[in-house]
Amino acid sequence: MDIAIPIFDGLTALDAIGPYEVLSRLPDARIHFLAAEAGPKRTENRMLTLIAERPLDDMRNPEVIVMPGGHGTRALMHDEQMLAWVRAAHETSRGPRRCAPARSCSGPGILDGLEATTHWALMDTLGRLGATPVNRRVVEQGKVITAAGVSSGIDMALTLAARIAGEDMARAIQLATGYDPEPPFDSGSTEKASPEILELARARS
């Protein structure tokens, strides 16, 4: 099973690496980091560089696409090559898809008429994309799965792993990756954080 993760300058690394760490443990799965132009891609803070091993055109029919987010998605919305690739791959593929944040999917209209989620600081963009915003961590709509920001891709990927290979395999991957979270605080969502924390968090999102 070919799983494509398109990357680009300005991505949020954990958006890509959380799902990669889960899905790469599926039997017979192969993760491919792709970009319009293969080569080094820097994260939004420019502190980390990931390599896109192959160009998008090398893989027109992956079974799963994991679309990461990040400030770089603003430019991506105007990248005709990426948008055309996502549109085509979405139409011909059979497996589940995932886009996060929603912005990454807007050009192709993939979210049109669907319920969707994204990072809390971007929820107001969903309506403009034709989607109905839903304040949940992972939203499944047929073959499109959206997830809230950054760390939520791990939860999304475990859900996806169960759909692909069954719940036992997904549970085994949860154990292999030691995903038994114990956050030292309980401020992970806007409902749980104080207004002061929310303000501090906006500047770091």
Added chain:
Amino acid sequence: MDIAIPIFDGLTALDAIGPYEVLSRLPDARIHFLAAEAGPKRTENRMLTLIAERPLDDMRNPEVIVMPGGHGTRALMHDEQMLAWVRAAHETSRGPRRCAPARSCSGPGILDGLEATTHWALMDTLGRLGATPVNRRVVEQGKVITAAGVSSGIDMALTLAARIAGEDMARAIQLATGYDPEPPFDSGSTEKASPEILELARARS
């Protein structure tokens, strides 16, 4: 504040990227991906390449070291250059340190006499390193923090962020990264998984 993340062939990506995603949001923090020899480093499954931007020798006194794990740590235990760097940086630095898995720290004897944790499949290595194994997700021992496998680095990094910049900032980073986990299953630790799931997980660890 300079935060060093040494990387190497055969690393587990999420071990590095989870903490990176948290710690890079600290005020005035700068994350540096280093290696004995700068350049591309492949993960243990060879599906992803990260770039080490600078050689270890460029940064002898980082304030924090985050040491990722992965099958490549077996070779690391015999890498005199890396071990000497970790030993020297550990001695001269003032801030907190973290090593996971413990194997990465064994050469320098950093864990000798301390309580420590690591990935469940490697817990029996801790005794051989002079450490007392503790079955917890994050273990703080002065300036050494150890964490269990793969995804636990996110919890570790939030704990570390609070020590560096205070609890409000750590809470804001938790919110910025949307770390409000909702695993779809409850098999993230050996106590919670069935024997069948445990067997399946061993092959994927």
